[in-house]
Amino acid sequence: MEKLQLPPIDYRALAPMLILFGVACVGVLLEALLPRRARHTVQLSLALLACVAAFIMVIRERGTRTITIGTAVAVDGPTLFLQGAILVLGVVSLLLIGERTVEPGGAFVAEAALTVGSQKDLRQTTGAAGGTEVYPLVLFALGGMLMFVSANDLLTMFVALEVFSLPLYLLCALARRRRLLSQEAALKYFLLGSYASAFFLFGVALLYGYANGVHFNQIHAAIANPARSQVLLYGGLALLAIGLLFKAALAPFHVWTPDVYQGAPTPVTALMAACTKVAAFGALLRVLYVGFEGVRWDFQPILGTIAVLTMLVGAVLAVTQTDIKRLLAYSSIANAGYLLVGVLALNEAGVSSTLFYLVAYGFSVLAAFAIVTLVRDADGEATHLSRWAGLGRRSPLFAGVFTFILLAFAGIPLTSGFTSKFAVFGAAVEGGQTWLVIFGVITSMLIAFPYLRVVVMMWLSEPGDSTPAVSIPGFLTSAALTIGVIATLALGVLPAPLLDLSDKAADFVR
Secondary structure (H helix, E strand, O other): OOOOOOOOOOHHHHHHHHHHHHHHHHHHHHHHHOOHHHHHHHHHHHHHHHHHHHHHHHHHOOOOOEEEOOOOEEEOHHHHHHHHHHHHHHHHHHHHHHOEEEOOOOOEEEHHHOOOOOHHHHHHHOOOOOOOOHHHHHHHHHHHHHHHHHEOEHHHHHHHHHHHHHHHHHHHOOOOOOHHHHHHHHHHHHHHHHHHHHHHHHHHHHHHHHHOOOEHHHHHHHHOOOOOOHHHHHHHHHHHHHHHHHHOOOOOOOOHHHHHHHHOOHHHHHHHHHHHHHHHHHHHHHHHHHHOHHHHHHHHHHHHHHHHHHHHHHHHHHOOOOEHHHHHHHHHHHHHHHHHHHHOOOOHHHHHHHHHHHHHHHHHHHHHHHHHHHEEEOOEEOOEHHHHOOHHHHOHHHHHHHHHHHHHHHOOOOOHHHHHHHHHHHHHHHOOOHHHHHHHHHHHHHHHHHHHHHHHHHHHOOOOOOOOOEOOOOHHHHHHHHHHHHHHHHHHHOOHHHHHHHHHHOOOOO
């Protein structure tokens, strides 16, 4: 009987993922063993240390170009850049999630559990630390994202998709006050995400029938053989794309985004807006640039149309929003369209500019949601835009910071938003996609209106009785906000170091 031969495994290349998954399992055990009062400090410290240790391993692996676990995982420039981005943004997200706020009645409640609710809900949470189960869930999600951007075959990519999606479904339902809205958002996200995963899996099945394998090199080699069934190829690619476009919040698969962003606890929304987008576009880059490069002229116009539709939907519907979290959701959709413009450049500059954009947008959106967590009154967060009128008179410092972040979203010079848009548009022009750039510029001007409307409302309106003051941020929220603002400014004024790093990283191993 022939002995089963295991594929060679490079544990050092896999170390960032192994660290996060291992510490997440330890966190689950600690959740059961530790006394309630000790859980928050231990779990948060453990999660932050795990992310830092994983990031150190990513740095130590710089320059690595290898495929390990047979053909399942590829560790190369884009993988390490994206993993580093996910870990850094994950640390900032954990700072927001880990903040503990003194609520009426003197109870310390985890910030991740805070949404607008009633005084009855406040009394129910008094004396309960709670919320510490979020930290193992966040680590599982981040670990799945690291696997997602390094997956070198479709089956591994599907497993990674489920590994990071399932914790996010749970995290969206953990709001303690606005329970029904939070649970409704989680249910919508779960059902639509399940459908998207099913489409992805059907696409994998068709592509397996087409290429007799699920590895990207097998698909790439099969495309060179015109005798293969083109129906299986294009049908599989279309179904596969649905799953990826859903996670990236690209139209017409974006409809979950506003409801989930509004219903989920705000720090969890920040985690999804920053880290999930990095993971989704990282996987999309590998699929299009490694697996399906041979049919680039076929999918480019279709995905280009999706990019235009996404930019238009995000820009136009953002104008109609009256809730700040829904406004940021449509902003996220529009930015997904701009990112897809960079992806469709289908050149090295397209990869580089997309990598840069993901990091720049991630820091800005984390800072924006950090401000949202601070604008609150005795009933919780004040997310309706009418409550923000006159905020500049009540809290000029935080209104000024939020104004700066909104200007970055609008692409004003000397902010990371301008630099990142300039980079992806330049790559698209270089790749012959000028028509996408034209639509990108037009929609950038359209979406500037809702941003500037909020700015005008904060500074030129008189504060009313319902205008809340901005809460004094705790240390963790202050740290997250400071990191986001400094990164947004630095990447607008001195973007060269990160641009150089993304240029060096823009080379896939095959």
